[in-house]
Amino acid sequence: MTYTSSNYNFWIRLGESDTSYLFNSLQGGLLRIPKKIKNIVEELTSNCFELNDMPVHIKNIAELLINGGFIIPEIINELDIIKKRFFSPPIPKTFYLTIVPTLNCNLRCRYCYQKHLDISMSQEVCKTIIKEIERRIKSQNIEELKVEWYGGEPLLKLGLIKHLSRNIMNLVKKYNISYEASLVSNGTLLNSKTVKILSKICIKKIQITLDGLPEIHNLNRPYMDGSPSFEDVIRGIKKASKKFIIHLRINVDRYSLKKAFEFLDNIEKYEIFKIKKNVRPYIAMIGPLTPNCLNTCKRAIDPKDWYFYVLKFQQELCKKFSDINPKEILEYPKILHKPCGAISEWSVCVHPSGKVFNCGLEVDNLQLSGGFIWEPYWEHPIYKKWTKYNIFENKKCVICRYLPICMGGCLKHTFNKEGFFKNNACKHWYNYLEPTIEEFIKIVE
Numbered sequence: 001m002t003y004t005s006s007n008y009n010f011w012i013r014l015g016e017s018d019t020s021y022l023f024n025s026l027q028g029g030l031l032r033i034p035k036k037i038k039n040i041v042e043e044l045t046s047n048c049f050e051l052n053d054m055p056v057h058i059k060n061i062a063e064l065l066i067n068g069g070f071i072i073p074e075i076i077n078e079l080d081i082i083k084k085r086f087f088s089p090p091i092p093k094t095f096y097l098t099i100v101p102t103l104n105c106n107l108r109c110r111y112c113y114q115k116h117l118d119i120s121m122s123q124e125v126c127k128t129i130i131k132e133i134e135r136r137i138k139s140q141n142i143e144e145l146k147v148e149w150y151g152g153e154p155l156l157k158l159g160l161i162k163h164l165s166r167n168i169m170n171l172v173k174k175y176n177i178s179y180e181a182s183l184v185s186n187g188t189l190l191n192s193k194t195v196k197i198l199s200k201i202c203i204k205k206i207q208i209t210l211d212g213l214p215e216i217h218n219l220n221r222p223y224m225d226g227s228p229s230f231e232d233v234i235r236g237i238k239k240a241s242k243k244f245i246i247h248l249r250i251n252v253d254r255y256s257l258k259k260a261f262e263f264l265d266n267i268e269k270y271e272i273f274k275i276k277k278n279v280r281p282y283i284a285m286i287g288p289l290t291p292n293c294l295n296t297c298k299r300a301i302d303p304k305d306w307y308f309y310v311l312k313f314q315q316e317l318c319k320k321f322s323d324i325n326p327k328e329i330l331e332y333p334k335i336l337h338k339p340c341g342a343i344s345e346w347s348v349c350v351h352p353s354g355k356v357f358n359c360g361l362e363v364d365n366l367q368l369s370g371g372f373i374w375e376p377y378w379e380h381p382i383y384k385k386w387t388k389y390n391i392f393e394n395k396k397c398v399i400c401r402y403l404p405i406c407m408g409g410c411l412k413h414t415f416n417k418e419g420f421f422k423n424n425a426c427k428h429w430y431n432y433l434e435p436t437i438e439e440f441i442k443i444v445e
């Protein structure tokens, strides 16, 4: 059999070190290549060869490269492997459901993209959600259900979340399906009572936003009456981190970026890291994600520089929390089937009115909805525009070596061709892959 090099190999060289590394974005393998065999590996990954014709010591190296997918049989079309991943159902078959019980919020964040209409989900919509889950279980043979509670501030409707969760839990029990839920919250309403309720309705993760130091957070994220929310969020994180994994989102722009690093330096002071492994901070970019937040444009960090800061923040975290697996801190490249749930027919987001959306960031614009949850929304042209999107018709992506770990990036940005974030996905891995792997190697070795 003739072998040839994978199209998805990346050579990583660490400064002046004698050792090189090979990363393969199709299979996710990372191989250490000592100097003494580097020439052989370079030769093997540059030319076609027959395995049987080789001296034993070279054959052993070739077999190692074949096992990691760095070298492949010439007859294999690697793009077919990516296509198969893209068009196949998730494993296990999972229905990803985002529920927005209300668009209302008790904060008035400076950069928020929502208009906070005082609209909440009715009992009728809740009942239809249950019917839709049951329809999916029967028609798609769902094996797992993952619910994300999103808002506004979803905890303003804790009673509704509790009631609907109970009905969902009864349903998944009836069909013997696994279930877990997560929550996106501003953290101000997390107290002992809410934490106790949430722990009984299968919540595993909570994303809480805390914009770093109090002076920045209180400026960015005040209550409706302008009063500060920092202390309440810290209290909420302390309570919730005893039970749940907390993804601590720190939103930054050009003016607050430095302060986010200062916050990290002083983080012990706030005692939210007592249960270190449960709290995972990361920075997120404040930017014009929708037409409602174009005002953030002037202060936004240029997307081409963004990943440099993300990596720097992660490096600081790795130094500070050396007992946490760096793979949990660094955004180590993952093999993807789809760029995100919005493009998948296994996923839907339900607005309080019952309107459905593909992307959760669009819930504030009813014109972007793909129909109602009680209609055959999967036949609606908007829903289909997303779920039938074929990444392989994009000439640039099809020949891209980052494709298996990018899958075309955020489709919202792709549809919005002229937006601030255009070509953001390309900038992401182009800038970020090698430095991330380098950092990972430095820490692990």
Ligand code: SF4
Binding pocket: 339, 340, 341, 342, 343, 359, 360, 361, 409, 410, 411, 412, 413
């Ligand atoms: S389309 Fe973009 S913004 Fe929407 S969910 Fe996917 S990655 Fe997020």
Ligand code: SF4
Binding pocket: 396, 397, 398, 400, 401, 402, 403, 406, 407, 408, 409, 425, 426, 427, 429, 430
């Ligand atoms: S969006 Fe850019 S980086 Fe991602 S697969 Fe397409 S061409 Fe490659």
